Amino acid sequence: MNMVQLLFIGIAIGMANVIPGVSGSTMAVVFNIYDRFVNAITVNIKKLIENRRFVIPVVGGMALGVLLFSKLITVLYENFPVQTDYFFTGLIIGSIPMLFSFMTKKQDGQKFTAKKTISVVICALAGFAVLIGFGLLGSDVDTAKEMSKSLPQWTFPLALHIFAAGFVGAIAMIIPGISGSLLMLIMGVYPIVMKSIPALFVPSQTLRAFFLLLPNGIGVLAGLLCGAWIVKTFLRIAPNQTYAVIFGLIAGSAIQLFPGIKGISGVLSGIACLLCVLTGIFLAYFSSKVTAKEETEKSF
Numbered sequence: 437m438n439m440v441q442l443l444f445i446g447i448a449i450g451m452a453n454v455i456p457g458v459s460g461s462t463m464a465v466v467f468n469i470y471d472r473f474v475n476a477i478t479v480n481i482k483k484l485i486e487n488r489r490f491v492i493p494v495v496g497g498m499a500l501g502v503l504l505f506s507k508l509i510t511v512l513y514e515n516f517p518v519q520t521d522y523f524f525t526g527l528i529i530g531s532i533p534m535l536f537s538f539m540t541k542k543q544d545g546q547k548f549t550a551k552k553t554i555s556v557v558i559c560a561l562a563g564f565a566v567l568i569g570f571g572l573l574g575s576d577v578d579t580a581k582e583m584s585k586s587l588p589q590w591t592f593p594l595a596l597h598i599f600a601a602g603f604v605g606a607i608a609m610i611i612p613g614i615s616g617s618l619l620m621l622i623m624g625v626y627p628i629v630m631k632s633i634p635a636l637f638v639p640s641q642t643l644r645a646f647f648l649l650l651p652n653g654i655g656v657l658a659g660l661l662c663g664a665w666i667v668k669t670f671l672r673i674a675p676n677q678t679y680a681v682i683f684g685l686i687a688g689s690a691i692q693l694f695p696g697i698k699g700i701s702g703v704l705s706g707i708a709c710l711l712c713v714l715t716g717i718f719l720a721y722f723s724s725k726v727t728a729k730e731e732t733e734k735s736f
Contacts (some may be wrong), residue, residue: 439489439492439493440493442469442490442493442494442497443493443494443496443497443500444497445463445464445467445469445494445497446493446494446495446496446497446498446499446500446501447497447498447500447501447504448463448467448497448501449461449463449464449494449497449498449501450497450498450499450500450501450502450503450505451501451502451504451505452501453498453501453502453609453615453616453617454501454502454505454506454509454617454630455505455509455524455527455615455617456524456527456528456615456617456618456620456621456626456693460498460609460616461473461609461610461611469490469494472487472490473494474610474664474668476490476491476494477610477660477661477664478661502633503633506629506630506633506634507633507634509630510630510631510634513627517699518695518699518700518705518709519705519708519709519712520712521693521694521695521699522695522709522710522712522713522716523712523713523715523716524621524693524716525690525693525694525695525713525716526712526713526714526715526716526717526718526719526720527615527716527717527719527720528618528686528689528690528693528716528720529690529713529716529717529720530716530717530718530719530720530721530722531615531686531720531721532683532686532687532690533721534721535679535682535683535686536683538675538676538679538682538683539556539560539676539679539680539682539683540556540676541675541676541679543675543676552676555676555677555680556676556677556680557680558680559677559678559680559681559684560680560681560683560684560687561684562681562684563680563681563682563683563684563685563686563687563688564684564685564687564688565684565688566684566685566688568688568691568692587628587631587632587635587641587644587645587648588628588648589644590644590647590648594648595647595648595650595651596651597623597624597625598625598628598629598648598651598652598655599651599652599654599655599658600623600655601619601620601623601624601625601626601652601655602620602625602629602651602652602653602654602655602656602658602659603655603656603658603659603662603663604616604619604620604623604659605617605619605620605623605655605656605659606655606656606657606658606659606660606663607659607662607663607666607667608682609659609660610660610663610664610667611667611671611682618686618689619685621689621693622685622689622692622693625652628648629648629649629652632644632645632648632649633645633649636649
């Protein structure tokens with residue numbers, strides 16, 4: 437596979453990572469580079485140099501994909517906030533069947549015992565409870581409203597929050613089918629990051645945008661380096677329980693992010709919202725079908 441092909445694959449992965457509910461790692465599986473992608477996440481400089489003809493075009497393409505698509509997301513939220521939220525809700529709903537199959541998959545022919553079933557259910561409920569807890573604590577995010585705001589001022593607590601969201605999002609990004617940007621959205625950082633990227637090219641906002649993006653970039657790098665080992669370990673030791681927690685998180689996020697019907701202003705608006713949610717479901721469900729569990733286990 438030549439470097440131009442890898443560049444375009446990287447762009448597709450980067451664009452997928454921008455969309456809450458769509459997994460960049462799923463795109464890596466689709467293009468059959470997932471094994472190399474995971475193995476390239478390392479602090480071993482010698483190994484990075486050896487793989488430079490793979491790493492440079494893929495990482496560069498990912499950065500370009502994020503850069504190009506972040507502006508589009510901002511425009512959509514500024515002009516079609518309700519329809520965009522419905523689309524994202526559809527993406528989340530469409531990914532749930534795949535996660536359920538991962539959660540209930542029999543490992544190496546082992547029976548799904550009552551004890552294991554109970555542990556899986558508890559883990560799923562725990563993940564769900566975490567998301568519902570965010571809402572009860574007042575951490576629910578009105579994405580459209582946040583996207584319409586100007587960039588916030590840099591503060592140390594905000595920088596820590598952005599770092600933590602980037603760290604968690606990067607860990608999630610490693611798992612095929614799991615959206616890192618979705619978790620960043622849930623944590624309230626996604627709108628800040630998406631608006632900061634195009635703001636880099638606005639002279640009056642460049643400095644503020646840079647210092648808002650810097651902790652996110654550091655968090656993403658740390659999450660990729662540390663998270664790769666953590667995720668591979670948990671998926672190897674307790675794959676069903678790990679996916680159960682993720683399933684609970686995603687199911688809870690569908691409730692958190694659903695925009696309701698208050699923003700629908702008429703019949704045409706309702707039809708547009710219905711088409712958006714169905715398109716999201718279709719895209720997430722059928723893209724997840726190509727992520728075979730056997731391929732995922734092979735990668736780990």
